[in-house]
Amino acid sequence: MTEAELKDAGLKVTLPRLKVLQVLDNADPHHLSAEDVYRELVNADVTVGLATVYRVLTQFEQAGIVTRHNFDDGHSVFELATEEHHDHMVDLDSGKVIEFVNEAIEQLQHEIAEQHGYELVNHELVLFVRKAK
Amino acid sequence: MTEAELKDAGLKVTLPRLKVLQVLDNADPHHLSAEDVYRELVNADVTVGLATVYRVLTQFEQAGIVTRHNFDDGHSVFELATEEHHDHMVDLDSGKVIEFVNEAIEQLQHEIAEQHGYELVNHELVLFVRKAK
DNA sequence: ATTGCAAATGCGAATCAATCTCATTTAAGA
DNA sequence: TCTTAAATGAGATTGATTCGCATTTGCAAT
Ligand SMILES: [Mn+2]
Ligand SMILES: [Mn+2]
Ligand SMILES: [Zn+2]
Ligand SMILES: [Zn+2]
Structure with a gap:
């Protein structure tokens, strides 16, 4: 369950964090930029700041919950850290x-x-x- | 010789281009950012704009004269394209x-x-x- | 359930690499 | 030397990401 992941990482279980996790979980092309995540949230009527999305994604990365990539150049994309490296x-x-x-x-x-x-x-x-x- | 490289690439032989090539040639840690190159030039009393350095490096990349990398994250570094890929x-x-x-x-x-x-x-x-x- | 407080958040301002605009200069062929 | 398109410099601008700070919130101890 997602709450456990947050607690294990020493992060408080907050609504923005849960929502970001949820978006990453349902991501179809599962490599999303911070803006992508933000747009999805706004679209789902979740009031959350873009700065928070950036902060949360960075924290998730440090906690090993997500992986950051810099494919082309210019901006980062994130994906849930699956069990299997690829x-x-x-x-x-x-x-x-x-x-x-x-x-x-x-x-x-x-x-x-x-x-x-x-x-x-x-x-x-x-x-x-x-x-x- | 360096002039030939420029001509082969269909680029005019200009002072900024020659100087940038020269800096890349003498680069000790041979991975330099655009700013690095710019600072070296300013330091050597070569009047050149930062925008020109960016433009020239991008042109060199397209011409295959230099290679661009995005090691850590955020900004690009360049190095002379040697004969051997690494x-x-x-x-x-x-x-x-x-x-x-x-x-x-x-x-x-x-x-x-x-x-x-x-x-x-x-x-x-x-x-x-x-x-x- | 209430309280206390550090952690988390939202929003706008600030940063910073990189690009664009445009008036001025310059390379290079005629 | 003349002509012209390409190149340049300086500053403005963009776009992604981060900061600063007042306000809110999770949560552990009352
Ligand atoms: Mn992937
Ligand atoms: Mn190298
Ligand atoms: Zn691998
Ligand atoms: Zn290789």
């Missing part, structure tokens, strides 16, 4: 985002970090693609 | 950027795109790492 592919023509999982690539990244005396904490991989002729 | 590793503690090349990862990315009916045009891979204990 990377993204952006169709340059349509802008559509495709998710994929590849264990071999994940493994290689750890090895590369190790070869340089580091441990991998996180990574961001985005493939920019075009429909094959 | 990816990056960011030390979360020091902020230092390490470059690496891994053919296996490059190969896998092409395969993944293909598996989804696409062809890989470009990609961005950044590893966020911490010194191993």
Whole structure:
């Protein structure tokens, strides 16, 4: 349940936070910008400030509840942190985002970090693609 | 020589462009933001507008002379496009950027795109790492 | 149920990278 | 040297995100 997630993260259970979670849960293209979330809320007659949406999303990110991405450039998009890590592919023509999982690539990244005396904490991989002729 | 690069790209050989190229050439941490480049120029008594630096860097990117990255978040950094493609590793503690090349990862990315009916045009891979204990 | 108070919120102002506008300068071919 | 389209500089502007602060609210202890 969503309330538990908030409490576990040491965050008070407030209406804005619950509503933001709800929007992320029902998101169809499940990568939403802060403005996207804000618009959905306004649309649903939930009085909430844009600044609060930004604050809440950032807190959720720190709590591991959501993941932030910077696909193209300029603005961030968020998605609920699912149990399964995945990377993204952006169709340059349509802008559509495709998710994929590849264990071999994940493994290689750890090895590369190790070869340089580091441990991998996180990574961001985005493939920019075009429909094959 | 640098003039040739500009001409090949269909760009006039102007003083601002030459100077920007020069700064990128001598850049020690060779990932510079537009502001970084601008400051270097001002520092070297080259009268150039910040807007011009942004314009020139974008043109260079389109011409394949420089590569743009969005490591952390928020702003872009540029580096001269070397003959050899490479990816990056960011030390979360020091902020230092390490470059690496891994053919296996490059190969896998092409395969993944293909598996989804696409062809890989470009990609961005950044590893966020911490010194191993 | 009431109270106390730090945490959270809303709203407008402020920031900051990046882009745009437009009058002026300049590269480069004729 | 002349001509003209491209390039530039300075400042205004945009757009996403953050700040400041007065007000509200969750919630734990009465
Ligand atoms: Mn995703
Ligand atoms: Mn590099
Ligand atoms: Zn991954
Ligand atoms: Zn690569």
